[in-house]
Amino acid sequence: MKTTIYYFSGTGNSLKIARDIAEKLEECELVPIAKVWQQDQLASTSEKVGFIFPLYYFGLPKIVYDFINNIELAKSNYFFAVITRAGDVDGAPLQQLDNILETKTKTLNAGFFIRMPNNFIIGYKTDSEAVQKEFFENAINQVEKITNILKENGESFQNKTIISERMNKKFRDKVYASDKSFYANENCTNCGICESVCPVNNIVLTEGLPQWQHKCQQCLACINFCPEKAIQFGTKSLETGRYHHPEITIQEIMNQKK
Ligand SMILES: Cc1cc2nc3c(=O)[nH]c(=O)nc-3n(C[C@H](O)[C@H](O)[C@H](O)COP(=O)(O)O)c2cc1C
Ligand code: SF4
Ligand code: SF4
Structure with missing residues (x-):
C-alpha cells in the first residue's frame, strides 16, 4: 500500500524520524509541508497518509494546522502521526489532528511521540551530549516499533488527551x-x-x-x-x-x- 508522509522540521529532528520511517516502509514518499502548504487544490492520492512534525506549545505548529485543514484527503483511508518533542508531556496534538480529520469524515488511526533533543533554546537550555545520545538511541527502537504497527495498519495511540489546546x-x-x-x-x-x-x-x-x-x-x-x-x-x-x-x-x- 502506498504511503505519503508529510513532514515539517525546523532543526532536523522530525526530518530524521520521517526519513527513518520512510526507509522502512514500502513505497513511501516524503513530502515537505513547507513546499506544498500554500498550494491550491492540494490533495493526497495515497491510501496511507502520515504527518511527522515537532510539538509546539503542546500542540500543532501553525503551518501543520493550516496544511491539514487545507488538504483534500478523500482518497486516503489510514492516517498516522509521529510527533517529536523535547519534554515528556504529550498535550493536545493527536486530538487536534483527529478533530481536523473528522471535518473531512476521516479519523486518526495511530499516533506516537518520540522524545528528541530540545531546540526551544529561546526558553530552555540545550540537552547535554549524553542526553542527546540517549534520545537518539531510544528513537531507533521506537521507529522500529512504530513502523511494525504502520505496516499492519494498526490502531495505536500513546495518548489522546486534549489538555493545553488553549495554550496552543x-x-x-x-x-x-x-x-x-x-x-x-x-x-x-x-x-x-x-x-x-x-x-x-x-x-x-x-x-x-x-x-x-x-x-x-x-x-x-x-x-x-x-x-x-x-x-x-x-x-x-x-x-x-x-x-x-x-x-x-x-x-x-x-x-x-x-
Ligand atoms: C516554538 C516551539 C515550541 C515548542 N514546544 C514544545 C512543547 O510544548 N513541548 C515539548 O516537549 N517540546 C517543545 N518544543 C521542542 C520541539 O518540539 C523538539 O525539540 C522537536 O524535536 C524539534 O523538532 P525539529 O528539529 O524537527 O524542528 C518546542 C519547540 C519550538 C521551536
Ligand atoms: S523561526 Fe521564523 S524566521 Fe526563523 S527560520 Fe523559523 S520561521 Fe523562519
Ligand atoms: S545572522 Fe547568522 S546566519 Fe544570518 S547572515 Fe548573519 S551570520 Fe549568517
Whole structure:
C-alpha cells in the first residue's frame, strides 16, 4: 500500500524520524509541508497518509494546522502521526489532528511521540551530549516499533488527551509577529544561512543583515543554524546553546521549500 508522509522540521529532528520511517516502509514518499502548504487544490492520492512534525506549545505548529485543514484527503483511508518533542508531556496534538480529520469524515488511526533533543533554546537550555545520545538511541527502537504497527495498519495511540489546546491556539494566533524579538548582533558575517534555512521565507537580508518579515512559524531554524551565534531572541538566548540534528544538513533543511 502506498504511503505519503508529510513532514515539517525546523532543526532536523522530525526530518530524521520521517526519513527513518520512510526507509522502512514500502513505497513511501516524503513530502515537505513547507513546499506544498500554500498550494491550491492540494490533495493526497495515497491510501496511507502520515504527518511527522515537532510539538509546539503542546500542540500543532501553525503551518501543520493550516496544511491539514487545507488538504483534500478523500482518497486516503489510514492516517498516522509521529510527533517529536523535547519534554515528556504529550498535550493536545493527536486530538487536534483527529478533530481536523473528522471535518473531512476521516479519523486518526495511530499516533506516537518520540522524545528528541530540545531546540526551544529561546526558553530552555540545550540537552547535554549524553542526553542527546540517549534520545537518539531510544528513537531507533521506537521507529522500529512504530513502523511494525504502520505496516499492519494498526490502531495505536500513546495518548489522546486534549489538555493545553488553549495554550496552543494562543501560540498559533500570535506566532507570525513573534519574530519581533529576533535580532542579529555584530557577530553577523552576512553569510545568508538564516535566510536560506527559513522554511517559509520569512527572512530577507538587507545590507547583509537579516530582517524578519512577520510571517514566522517560530521553528527556530534561523537562530539554531546561524554559524556565528549572531541571532538572539530577546535576552534568554544569550545564555543558551544552539542545537540542530547532527545528521541533517543545512541543505536538507533548505530543500524543504523546494
Ligand atoms: C516554538 C516551539 C515550541 C515548542 N514546544 C514544545 C512543547 O510544548 N513541548 C515539548 O516537549 N517540546 C517543545 N518544543 C521542542 C520541539 O518540539 C523538539 O525539540 C522537536 O524535536 C524539534 O523538532 P525539529 O528539529 O524537527 O524542528 C518546542 C519547540 C519550538 C521551536
Ligand atoms: S546566519 Fe547568522 S551570520 Fe549568517 S547572515 Fe544570518 S545572522 Fe548573519
Ligand atoms: S524566521 Fe526563523 S523561526 Fe521564523 S520561521 Fe523562519 S527560520 Fe523559523
